[in-house]
Amino acid sequence: MTTHHTRVAVLLGSFREGSLNRRIAEHLRDNAPEGVVVDVVPGLTEVPFYNEEIDGPEAPASAVALREAVAQADRVLAVTPEYNGTMPAVLNNAIDWLSRPYGQGAIVGKPFAAIGATPTPYGGKWSHEHARHSATIAGAVVVEDIVVDEPAVDGDPLEDEAAVRRFLGALDALVAHQVEVAA
Incomplete structure (x- = not known):
């Protein structure tokens, strides 16, 4: 008998080795609840800026790998800081x-959420709002709460401890979100 795991693909908006958001993503990966696999998608910095002329059957390998990692996931979580009032370009x-x-x-159709932290009082508020908006336009199902x-x-x-509980609670809520299927 095989056990189904819920797979969560994490899109990381910060790439410094010791960045706070990287550490948050790794904490979620290492402390995911039983039955949940959290994968921090590698190689986002290697994906060229989107250009329709290089997309298609011969798309860059880094873009194909990104698409495959998210296609295999059940959920998508952006863990990101805020850069100049919005999400980082890489995200x-x-x-x-x-x-x-x-x-x-x-x-398309994947439950999506954006969380994270910054050293500013806003904590990524605009970055997360912009990521949720962009993901909605891209076809994701943003978990609004x-x-x-x-x-x-x-x-x-x-x-x-309270902040860590909020991060883990966000992961739990994303995993628990039920996608409505059209009848």
């Missing part, structure tokens, strides 16, 4: 690639 680019081909992209825009708690929300 926006990933969503652009995942939205194609139009209406059939790997993100998952909002974790965590401002820094004396520098590190992973050292704050």
Whole structure:
């Protein structure tokens, strides 16, 4: 008998080795509930900016790998900081690639949420709103009640038990979200 695992693909918006959002994503991966597999999608920095002229049967291998990782997932979670009041370009680019081909992209129909933290008082509020908006346009099913825009708690929300509970709670809510199937 095989056990079904819920797979969550994490799109990471920050690539510094010790970045707070990388650490949040890894904490979720390492502390996922039983039956949940969290995969931090590698190689987003290698995906070229979306250009319809390079898409199609000969799309770059890095874009194909991104699409395959998300296609194999049941859920998508963006873990990202805020750059200049919006999401990092690397996250926006990933969503652009995942939205194609139009209406059939790997993100279409997938439950999606955006969480994370920044050292600013806003905690990524605009970044997460923009990621959710872009993902909606790309065809994802944004889980609206998952909002974790965590401002820094004396520098590190992973050292704050309540903040860690909010991150894990967001993962739980994303996994628990039931996609409505049209009859």
